[in-house]
Amino acid sequence: MPTTGTPTSLSQGSRTRGGIGESTLRPDGTLKVTGEFAYSSDMWHEDMLWGHTLRSTVAHAEIRSIDIAEALATPGVHAVLTYDDLPAPVKNYGLEIQDTPVLAHGKVRHHGEPVALVAADHPETARRAAAKIRVDYAELPVVTDEASATAPGAPLVHEGRGDHHSGHVPHPNIVHRQPIVRGDAGEAAARADVIVSGDYVFGMQDQAFLGPESGLAVPAEDGGVDLYVATQWLHSDLRQIAPVLGLPEEKIRMTLSGVGGAFGGREDLSMQIHGCLLALRTGKPVKMVYNRFESFFGHVHRHPAKLWYEHGATRDGRITHMRCRIVLDGGAYASSSPAVVGNAASLSAGPYAIDHVDIEALALYTNNPPCGAMRGFGAVQACFAYEAQMDRLAAALDMDPVEFRQLNAMEQGTLMPTGQPVDSPAPVAELLRRVKARPLPPEQQWLVAGEEADVRALPGGLSNTTHGEGVVRGVGYAVGIKNVGFSEGFDDYSTARVRLEVIAGEPVAVVHTAMAEVGQGGVTVHAQIARTELGVAQVTIQPADTRVGSAGSTSASRQTYVTGGAVKHACEAVREKVLERGRRLFGTYHPAWATAELLLEGGKVVTDAGEVLADLADVLGDEAVELELEWRHRPTEAFDLRTGQGHGHVQYSFAAHRAVVEVDTELGLVKVIELAVAQDVGKALNPLSVEGQIQGGTTQGLGIAVMEEILIDPVTAKVRNPSFTDYLIPTILDTPTIPIDVLELADDHAPYGLRGIGEAPTLSSTPAVLAAIRNATGLELNRTPVRPEHLTGT
Amino acid sequence: MDFLRPATWEEALAAKAEHPTAVPIAGGTDVMVEINFDHRRPEYLLDLNRIGELSAWTVGEETVELGASVPYTRIMEHLRAELPGLAIASHTVASPQIRNRGGVGGNLGTASPAGDAHPALLAAGAEVEAESVRGSRRIPIDAFYTGVKRNALAADELIRSVHIKKADGPQQFSKVGTRNAMVIAVCAFGLALHPATRTVRTGIGSAAPTPVRARVAEEFLNAALEEGGFWESGRIITPSIAREFATLAAGACNPIDDVRGTARYRRHAVAVMARRQLGWTWEQYRGTGRAMEGAA
Incomplete structure (x- = not known):
């Protein structure tokens, strides 16, 4: 097979436009901005019913009885389902541990747990009928944190666990625990000139995607069901749906519908099984759409965390050791908690070379809302804490915080705490250098000559709380490390089907994958890859569905790497078949067919020297070349359960931020003025999309720094702010300018040398903002988000 | 839920007299949120959007008579000199889309302590003009708020306008x-x-x-x-x-x-x-x- 890359010059023929490296525009962009994009919540089917979920009003209770009679008798209601109506022996589902009941069975374990389902001919009818279902709850004591969950006699969230983690955890209310020990932290601590330790608290963040959970289930004549849904991973859904419906997977045909954001929150199932159950029971199509309130209960959140860290350093600024303990609250069901624990533990040292570590990370079962995947996945919480530690260490040594980080920065070849060497570029010190070298934004930008202060540039913004009084500027830095792809031995593969054929005289490539386009721009990139590899202008991307093999999840910054890799791999194989065909048909006309490396460019077969040998249309004729192939990245291995040693990760992604903030120190309000980023992306397949990812990740990190938090009542374990009125996400007035510096240092193990990019900017944004606020106020601020009370001591 | 759509103010008053539980709706800033969250399920909604005079204002000698439905955007744009405090407050209300629909009447009707218009009305000095089929009366703003989300309106009354003192100082x-x-x-x-x-x-x-x-x-x-x-x-x-x-x-x-x-x-x-x-x-x-x- 010829080892072709992107040709840099062509003396003949024409270079194919819209290939990798170009900022081609996304096909969904204009539709989304103009409001014409069809989201999953926009679907409609003749004769469809509307499904509604009745959810628990209490966090932990025995269900004594459920009376559905009145609801069922409501005119317009077609079905009311409870646990007793589940059709198959399998009643639970889950990403890693099947601990989540499809509908509550005798017990609810968190506020908002699904208890019953209603299908009716109108959404209001369904909602009002659900309100008539009488559930008799006998409340049970709740466990809400490590102390209450592991206290003697603590109620067990899950009795009689038999999952693959239950054998090694110290308490049944601990989902998974991962220690990592390398070197001798105790001995190294004795050599330290300064030791800094601290307790840190990370609040519960919500993905807050704008398109709520929704889908349409259509019963089929073969007894199966067609499910149209907004999700992150069709095949993972399918694997969980089929057993509880009691159907073989081939009878459940899934198609991705318009996804309005995901950020990890669609990795777990929401309405998928419920919609199918109602459709199969009623024999009618059933649509389910959560409203914003329900959405806060309809998906997992980012794990809140309590972290303890200790670092030591010698007088010359070298880190001697690190000890930490990270306690993540997994809530009532496991979701992806075990993998989040693995990430938190293995990335807890940050992008630093530290030889002596003693690490423990664990996730709890509690009666709080379930937590699972969200952008950054365990690395975010750790980064917040270790970056605070870096600033405190630098201060203790009277060193510049950036220089201190650079002195200890990891580089290619550094060993991770897991003993795994970092075997591709790790330009941590360089990223820090770049953000620091930028000129600072001008001071006092709210001053307008001859006019009143422009409040939009001040903390409080349009709320007009200051005209400059009490406002102090602060600057802070942070850098982070995120793994790319699924780790710890997971078979992380993707599948692509690529077809090349001539339509109306033009060669056209058709790319079919099950990749969930959740807004990340994968569809755009797949077309670019096909253009580059197959040299055709026209590429059709088929809708993502389960008629093609799994693409894996749109998460872990992995899709461009893995499904992009699969598309590239399938294109290369198709190209090889095309060239074989060309050699067979035209090989005798030109010696280069046999001797030169051949490429497909501009709809032609060309030599690597640029000489045109044939038109692709002539080579293909009436025949299509089609292949469906799987592709996997390098295998990884599990972490040792005792020592945490193991080559668990595929690739790392690095970003650094400098935050500049203005703080109204009297009112405790914050305006982030600028968040400068430097990130190594390996290779920018679509530079515009790269910028979008970096801007978005940065802003999501800002959100958890200064405003976003799901508040749980510590006594009742109920969610206190399930609405966008009280769960605040940044508006454009809260979003600073985000100057971006992109490095492209190739990772030779990855397709095109690319690096997964979506998550890294979410990591360092938060601690950079916190560092800047600390710089402005002099306060310790060991929790995020920072609220005005924390800044004013009220 | 019945939707009442009076074409005139007189019809609105008659409808409110006939259905005292009817919830008036203009911009819907508060009412629609409550309905969407299922916090409230009124028997009748009384739509005031066809009554043009509610969206008008008159600048008098001493006061501005501000129709209950004058959108916050208009207040910001046209009444900054006469009602500077209320104009600043109007700019802090929600988003531009909501400022284009919502008005002071809604803030007063809901009487939430968090309504943005209230501090400005209290500081400026104002009277709420309430009307019913029984007649019209002016309620001093200081006496208007009677409890958490409660006001001095009788069940058959609607807010027609607010008479706000024109600013005589900053x-x-x-x-x-x-x-x-x-x-x-x-x-x-x-x-x-x-x-x-x-x-x-x-x-x-x-x-x-x-x-x-x-x-x-x-x-x-x-x-x-x-x-x-x-x-x-x-x-x-x-x-x-x-x-x-x-x-x-x-x-x-x-x-x-x-x-x-x-x-x-x-x-x-x-x-x-x-x-x-x-x-x-x-x-x-x-x-x-x-x-x-x-x-x-």
Whole structure:
């Protein structure tokens, strides 16, 4: 097979436009901005019913009885389902541990747990009928944190666990625990000139995607069901749906519908099984759409965390050791908690070379809302804490915080705490250098000559709380490390089907994958890859569905790497078949067919020297070349359960931020003025999309720094702010300018040398903002988000 | 749920008399949220959007008569000189889309302590014109708020307009929220200087069960300004007076701890806003000539 890359010059023929490296525009962009994009919540089917979920009003209770009679008798209601109506022996589902009941069975374990389902001919009818279902709850004591969950006699969230983690955890209310020990932290601590330790608290963040959970289930004549849904991973859904419906997977045909954001929150199932159950029971199509309130209960959140860290350093600024303990609250069901624990533990040292570590990370079962995947996945919480530690260490040594980080920065070849060497570029010190070298934004930008202060540039913004009084500027830095792809031995593969054929005289490539386009721009990139590899202008991307093999999840910054890799791999194989065909048909006309490396460019077969040998249309004729192939990245291995040693990760992604903030120190309000980023992306397949990812990740990190938090009542374990009125996400007035510096240092193990990019900017944004606020106020601020009370001591 | 769509004000009053439980809706800022969240399921919705006069205003000698449905956007654009405090407050309401629909009538009808218009109305001085088939009456703004989300309207009354005193001096409004736009008030404060009567008025939002005036603070400041001859001299207000005014303003609060903030923070923030606004308004009073016709 010829080892072709992107040709840099062509003396003949024409270079194919819209290939990798170009900022081609996304096909969904204009539709989304103009409001014409069809989201999953926009679907409609003749004769469809509307499904509604009745959810628990209490966090932990025995269900004594459920009376559905009145609801069922409501005119317009077609079905009311409870646990007793589940059709198959399998009643639970889950990403890693099947601990989540499809509908509550005798017990609810968190506020908002699904208890019953209603299908009716109108959404209001369904909602009002659900309100008539009488559930008799006998409340049970709740466990809400490590102390209450592991206290003697603590109620067990899950009795009689038999999952693959239950054998090694110290308490049944601990989902998974991962220690990592390398070197001798105790001995190294004795050599330290300064030791800094601290307790840190990370609040519960919500993905807050704008398109709520929704889908349409259509019963089929073969007894199966067609499910149209907004999700992150069709095949993972399918694997969980089929057993509880009691159907073989081939009878459940899934198609991705318009996804309005995901950020990890669609990795777990929401309405998928419920919609199918109602459709199969009623024999009618059933649509389910959560409203914003329900959405806060309809998906997992980012794990809140309590972290303890200790670092030591010698007088010359070298880190001697690190000890930490990270306690993540997994809530009532496991979701992806075990993998989040693995990430938190293995990335807890940050992008630093530290030889002596003693690490423990664990996730709890509690009666709080379930937590699972969200952008950054365990690395975010750790980064917040270790970056605070870096600033405190630098201060203790009277060193510049950036220089201190650079002195200890990891580089290619550094060993991770897991003993795994970092075997591709790790330009941590360089990223820090770049953000620091930028000129600072001008001071006092709210001053307008001859006019009143422009409040939009001040903390409080349009709320007009200051005209400059009490406002102090602060600057802070942070850098982070995120793994790319699924780790710890997971078979992380993707599948692509690529077809090349001539339509109306033009060669056209058709790319079919099950990749969930959740807004990340994968569809755009797949077309670019096909253009580059197959040299055709026209590429059709088929809708993502389960008629093609799994693409894996749109998460872990992995899709461009893995499904992009699969598309590239399938294109290369198709190209090889095309060239074989060309050699067979035209090989005798030109010696280069046999001797030169051949490429497909501009709809032609060309030599690597640029000489045109044939038109692709002539080579293909009436025949299509089609292949469906799987592709996997390098295998990884599990972490040792005792020592945490193991080559668990595929690739790392690095970003650094400098935050500049203005703080109204009297009112405790914050305006982030600028968040400068430097990130190594390996290779920018679509530079515009790269910028979008970096801007978005940065802003999501800002959100958890200064405003976003799901508040749980510590006594009742109920969610206190399930609405966008009280769960605040940044508006454009809260979003600073985000100057971006992109490095492209190739990772030779990855397709095109690319690096997964979506998550890294979410990591360092938060601690950079916190560092800047600390710089402005002099306060310790060991929790995020920072609220005005924390800044004013009220 | 029945949807009543009167074409005229008289029809609206008749409908409200016939269905006293009917919930009036204009911009829907509050009503639609409550319906969407299923917090409220009114038997009747009384749509006031066909009644054009509710979206009109008249600038008189002493007051502005502001129709209940005049959108906040119009107030910002057209009444900044006459109603500077309310204009600033209007700009803090929600998002541009909602400011294009919502009006002061909705804030008054809901009577939430977090309504952005209340502190500005209290500080400026206003009367709510309520009407029913029985007739019309004017309710002083100070007597309008009767409890948490309760007002002085009778079951058959609708808000027709608000008569707001035209500014005769500088006015200010601030609100604290944990986001720099589109945020519900953690607490809010409004201040109006009334040089014509040599008095000041205040309004506090989201820091007591109802919107309230900081009367003790006002009385203290009125006396201090009078005694010190500040109105005549226009000299800078002594920091100790400003501090005491701020402390007394905080003392007028009766806040709670909730998801948006702590009671302690609310008292603290009201004090800071009171002190700053006194500085801003007084500076403007000194700077633009003491005979100014209020402008912000």
